[in-house]
Amino acid sequence: MKIEPLSDVLGAAVSGIDLGRPVAPEDKRALHDALADHLVLCIRGQDLEPPVFAEAARLFGPPKKYTTRRDRLDDAPEVSIVSNRPPSLEGKPLVQAKHWHTDDSYLAKPATLTLLLAKTLPDSGGDTEFINCYEVLDALPEVTRERIEGLRAVHKYRSRRNQSWVAKRSAEELAETPPVDHPLIRTHPKSGRQSLYINPNRIDHIDGWNEAESDALLDELYDFAFQPRFQYRHRYEAGDLIVWDNRCTMHRANADYDIDQLRVMHRVMLEGEVPV
Ligand SMILES: O=C(O)CCC(=O)C(=O)O
Numbered sequence: 001m002k003i004e005p006l007s008d009v010l011g012a013a014v015s016g017i018d019l020g021r022p023v024a025p026e027d028k029r030a031l032h033d034a035l036a037d038h039l040v041l042c043i044r045g046q047d048l049e050p051p052v053f054a055e056a057a058r059l060f061g062p063p064k065k066y067t068t069r070r071d072r073l074d075d076a077p078e079v080s081i082v083s084n085r086p087p088s089l090e091g092k093p094l095v096q097a098k099h100w101h102t103d104d105s106y107l108a109k110p111a112t113l114t115l116l117l118a119k120t121l122p123d124s125g126g127d128t129e130f131i132n133c134y135e136v137l138d139a140l141p142e143v144t145r146e147r148i149e150g151l152r153a154v155h156k157y158r159s160r161r162n163q164s165w166v167a168k169r170s171a172e173e174l175a176e177t178p179p180v181d182h183p184l185i186r187t188h189p190k191s192g193r194q195s196l197y198i199n200p201n202r203i204d205h206i207d208g209w210n211e212a213e214s215d216a217l218l219d220e221l222y223d224f225a226f227q228p229r230f231q232y233r234h235r236y237e238a239g240d241l242i243v244w245d246n247r248c249t250m251h252r253a254n255a256d257y258d259i260d261q262l263r264v265m266h267r268v269m270l271e272g273e274v275p276v
């Protein structure tokens with residue numbers, strides 16, 4: 001197994017391993033260490049059917065069943081489909097998740113990791129971009145950091161400030177996800193490092209602040225975090241399996257490609273934990 005950095009910001013490519021087969025304990029340890037160091041891994045050449053993919057994800061932690069029933073698979077309910085032809089739009093093309101976000105932050109326990117397996121790629125483009133949120137917090141001006149110390153943000157499945165298309169959920173599915181609040185500065189339980197924990201799609205407002213003041217602060221934080229110096233753009237090869245840490249990164253699907261071409265990814269999210 002070989003592990004090589006993909007950029008100075010974050011990301012490492014892993015080759016020479018097949019997650020469809022048992023993984024040696026030393027390789028498992030090396031993968032965990034690499035993820036902690038690089039925040040995003042691209043494991044090359046993975047050809048995994050959904051039940052095998054769900055099983056392989058266990059290498060990193062327990063997978064969870066996806067909430068939106070329509071977008072998950074019957075033979076592997078941990079695997080959801082991220083397609084540019086969402087089932088609820090009856091064949092109409094749409095790039096999902098094209099604005100910066102971290103997965104699941106509208107839940108009390110957002111997924112720790114997400115695994116995304118490239119199944120069908122357009123001829124070119126269809127990239128996923130990432131932000132290193134440790135670096136964002138480290139670079140934040142001291143005055144801003146002091147202002148946000150101790151603040152919490154209210155996250156909602158369908159937030160007032162949401163930008164991306166949000167899949168319709170049944171009343172029963174919505175009832176499973178009431179609004180939650182999370183700290184703006186989050187400490188990673190494994191690295192002990194702090195990062196800026198923001199989600200432009202799901203944060204509705206800063207807890208206890210009025211809308212105008214809250215919007216102003218959020219806009220300032222987002223503008224700062226979106227700077228190219230914190231970003232890595234992943235250009236896919238067939239069989240790429242991307243694993244990212246939602247506790248210290250954001251990501252978005254790049255929409256700058258020929259949407260007439262099909263793009264299908266299989267996704268597994270791992271059980272979450274309360275952000276601290
Ligand atoms: O399709 C992508 O590139 C990213 C999709 C996404 O945001 C996700 O799977 O959580």
Ligand SMILES: [Fe+2]
Binds near residue numbers: 097101102103251
């Ligand atoms: Fe996502």
